[in-house]
Amino acid sequence: QTTPIADSNWPQHGRTPAEQRYSPLKQINTDTVSRLGLAWYQDFDTFRGQEGTPLVIDGVMYVTTNWSKVEAVEAETGKVLWYYDPRVPGNAAVRGCCDTVNRGAAYADGRVFVGTFDGRLLALDAKNGHLLWSVNTIPQEATLGGIRSYTIDGAPRVAKGVVMIGNGGAEFGARGFVSGFDEKTGALKWRFYTVPAPGNKPDGAASDKILHDRAYRTWSPTGAWTTSGGGGTVWDSIVYDPETDLVFLGVGNGSPWNYRVRSDGVGDNLFLASIVAIRPETGEYVWHFQETPMDQWDFTASQPMMLLDLTLNGEKRHLLAQAPKNGFFYLLDAATGEFVSATPYTFLNWAKGVDPKTGRPNFVPDSLWSLTGKVWMGIPGSLGGHNWAPMAYSPDTGYVYIPAQELPEPFLPEKNFALHKMGVNLGIDLTGLPDDPKIVNAVNSGLKGWLEAWDPVAGKVAFKVPHDTPWNGGVLATAGNLVFQGLATGGFEAYDAHTGKRLYHFDAHSGIVAPPVSYAVNGRQYIAVEVGWGGAFPLMGGAMARHANTTINHSRLLVFALDGQASLPTEIRTGQAVVPTQQTFDAAKAEKGYMLYQHFCMACHGDNAVAGGVLPDLRWSGALDNDAAFSAIVSKGALENYGMVGFSKMLTPQETENIRQFLIRRSLAAKAH
Ligand SMILES: O=C(O)c1cc(C(=O)O)c2c(n1)C(=O)C(=O)c1cc(C(=O)O)[nH]c1-2
Numbered sequence: 001q002t003t004p005i006a007d008s009n010w011p012q013h014g015r016t017p018a019e020q021r022y023s024p025l026k027q028i029n030t031d032t033v034s035r036l037g038l039a040w041y042q043d044f045d046t047f048r049g050q051e052g053t054p055l056v057i058d059g060v061m062y063v064t065t066n067w068s069k070v071e072a073v074e075a076e077t078g079k080v081l082w083y084y085d086p087r088v089p090g091n092a093a094v095r096g097c098c099d100t101v102n103r104g105a106a107y108a109d110g111r112v113f114v115g116t117f118d119g120r121l122l123a124l125d126a127k128n129g130h131l132l133w134s135v136n137t138i139p140q141e142a143t144l145g146g147i148r149s150y151t152i153d154g155a156p157r158v159a160k161g162v163v164m165i166g167n168g169g170a171e172f173g174a175r176g177f178v179s180g181f182d183e184k185t186g187a188l189k190w191r192f193y194t195v196p197a198p199g200n201k202p203d204g205a206a207s208d209k210i211l212h213d214r215a216y217r218t219w220s221p222t223g224a225w226t227t228s229g230g231g232g233t234v235w236d237s238i239v240y241d242p243e244t245d246l247v248f249l250g251v252g253n254g255s256p257w258n259y260r261v262r263s264d265g266v267g268d269n270l271f272l273a274s275i276v277a278i279r280p281e282t283g284e285y286v287w288h289f290q291e292t293p294m295d296q297w298d299f300t301a302s303q304p305m306m307l308l309d310l311t312l313n314g315e316k317r318h319l320l321a322q323a324p325k326n327g328f329f330y331l332l333d334a335a336t337g338e339f340v341s342a343t344p345y346t347f348l349n350w351a352k353g354v355d356p357k358t359g360r361p362n363f364v365p366d367s368l369w370s371l372t373g374k375v376w377m378g379i380p381g382s383l384g385g386h387n388w389a390p391m392a393y394s395p396d397t398g399y400v401y402i403p404a405q406e407l408p409e410p411f412l413p414e415k416n417f418a419l420h421k422m423g424v425n426l427g428i429d430l431t432g433l434p435d436d437p438k439i440v441n442a443v444n445s446g447l448k449g450w451l452e453a454w455d456p457v458a459g460k461v462a463f464k465v466p467h468d469t470p471w472n473g474g475v476l477a478t479a480g481n482l483v484f485q486g487l488a489t490g491g492f493e494a495y496d497a498h499t500g501k502r503l504y505h506f507d508a509h510s511g512i513v514a515p516p517v518s519y520a521v522n523g524r525q526y527i528a529v530e531v532g533w534g535g536a537f538p539l540m541g542g543a544m545a546r547h548a549n550t551t552i553n554h555s556r557l558l559v560f561a562l563d564g565q566a567s568l569p570t571e572i573r574t575g576q577a578v579v580p581t582q583q584t585f586d587a588a589k590a591e592k593g594y595m596l597y598q599h600f601c602m603a604c605h606g607d608n609a610v611a612g613g614v615l616p617d618l619r620w621s622g623a624l625d626n627d628a629a630f631s632a633i634v635s636k637g638a639l640e641n642y643g644m645v646g647f648s649k650m651l652t653p654q655e656t657e658n659i660r661q662f663l664i665r666r667s668l669a670a671k672a673h
């Protein structure tokens with residue numbers, strides 16, 4: 001039933017339904033890659049994180065960029081064929097944890113499907129970009145009167161005439177669900193909620209029976225989840241497997257993070273941090289596997305999944321593979337969900353292995369910080385041993401290439417948990433990195449990132465390519481015995497797939513987080529990648545993110561080919577002028593402003609008011625010198641069109657002023673260093 005995919009195309013998110021991100025093209029190979037050069041490039045119109053996987057179908061490339069913008073370009077020349085701006089309102093930015101990114105479109109039967117950050121799903125005519133249909137994927141009741149927060153940044157998937165999309169929001173209060181829409185009309189076919197409703201009430205959805213019979217009893221009848229939604233957002237990975245006719249949903253973390261507050265410390269909280277298999281036409285439940293019961297570390301199972309056909313102990317197996325945040329590499333039987341193996345692909349300290357039969361982790365008791373009430377230095381931290389940046393598999397080497405990292409994080413219960421609308425709702429202490437440069441340097445030197453070649457049959461690392469920092473780009477493997485990856489530090493690299501030897505380097509002038517793709521037009525092979533530093537770590541990470549990337553965001557599409565002759569402009573934007581404020585501050589007010597900042601501002605402007613190279617660094621904001629201007633922006637929303645909403649409903653004028661006092665303190669402290 002599946003039509004063969006031409007070698008020259010990249011028609012789906014992971015190229016084929018198996019999502020291995022392997023291109024059979026080999027004009028660019030270990031022998032020729034030294035001749036690789038820029039064939040053409042395009043400047044984007046947004047300087048924020050770019051996480052998109054371009055699709056290429058018969059010489060036309062479909063690109064999505066920040067703020068859910070879409071364009072079609074000639075893949076050979078870069079000539080723009082059409083451009084579609086869904087006009088996401090600026091005030092939607094604050095509903096998401098991690099930048100107004102978009103990870104890509106889906107294509108089927110002449111239609112391009114894209115999710116928008118404000119929760120719509122669009123179908124565009126692939127020929128001219130005209131809107132065919134648009135649906136709001138977020139039902140009114142799911143928002144609980146605006147308390148719960150939903151965004152879309154993941155790529156839709158299409159199977160059997162059904163377009164499927166989930167959403168994000170579990171850091172802000174959300175109840176996860178995935179919806180399936182008719183490809184032709186946009187009519188809703190089914191909805192699958194990933195966590196139960198309070199009181200075990202039915203939703204009239206495909207998930208009703210399994211939530212009622214199985215999931216509800218894994219939650220306390222009370223707890224903050226009854227308002228905050230419980231989490232379980234399917235914000236990135238959805239894979240359809242034609243062989244088993246199953247759709248696999250990668251389900252996210254709990255909301256709030258604090259498991260004691262969320263569920264009174266009771267139950268495993270299904271289907272948080274689980275993979276759930278459903279049917280594409282109906283959304284009917286088939287199986288699930290929970291990777292992290294009692295999640296309290298933001299250990300999502302939403303990381304990219306792929307299908308692998310491997311011979312294990314002499315037996316051919318059709319497997320689903322994932323390297324989720326929690327640090328274990330999982331293999332599950334794709335048809336049944338039967339646990340096969342879970343092996344650490346990175347250093348992890350929260351579990352001592354898993355039960356060999358069930359795959360349930362053996363928790364290190366101290367890791368359950370919400371129950372112990374004590375600080376836990378978790379590895380991985382909430383950004384995971386691997387996040388959304390896709391991995392790739394080469395059938396030639398048998399390795400899975402993982403953009404792996406080590407980013408430790410302290411977890412400590414928040415003293416007075418309060419559910420905020422438009423503020424982060426974690427139930428975790430949000431004290432930032434202290435100012436002391438010695439501590440900052442020590443923390444930064446402990447952050448690691450590397451490209452890992454993982455042997456899924458042997459269950460061990462084949463080799464590692466160390467990078468300077470964490471939060472590097474997604475990976476592409478090709479039949480040219482090459483692996484391509486962009487780096488946080490702005491390099492675009494090619495490595496020998498067998499050895500990890502670096503064979504090519506290009507300076508992209510800006511951090512790369514997106515995954516490359518490969519395609520061919522008129523017999524010439526190309527490699528394309530979106531450039532643009534952003535996403536969770538650059539926005540939230542403060543001094544750690546700044547350390548990882550010292551340029552600012554230059555968002556572009558780069559396309560490489562053998563003997564490419566183009567070059568980037570040499571001018572590198574240096575970004576915001578560093579102008580410390582002339583004001584003085586009131587110590588008591590500034591101290592009060594600190595935690596308010598961490599709850600309401602940090603998610604975008606960076607931990608402890610150090611911006612990570614994407615959005616404005618508030619220490620240098622001219623508005624610090626003018627309390628009327630500050631309040632016009634922070635309270636009244638003067639910059640709403642750029643994503644900076646007014647917080648007057650959440651923050652009193654005095655609280656807003658306290659935040660300004662805190663920022664003045666930070667500005668002066670930076671001047672002092
Ligand atoms: O729980 C959620 O709903 C949710 C959503 C998203 C998102 O939509 O991007 C991310 C996360 N969580 C998350 O935990 C995370 O680490 C993350 C990184 C990114 C990114 O794009 O860089 N998004 C998200």
Ligand SMILES: [Ca+2]
Pocket residue numbers: 170171252253298300
């Ligand atoms: Ca999350």
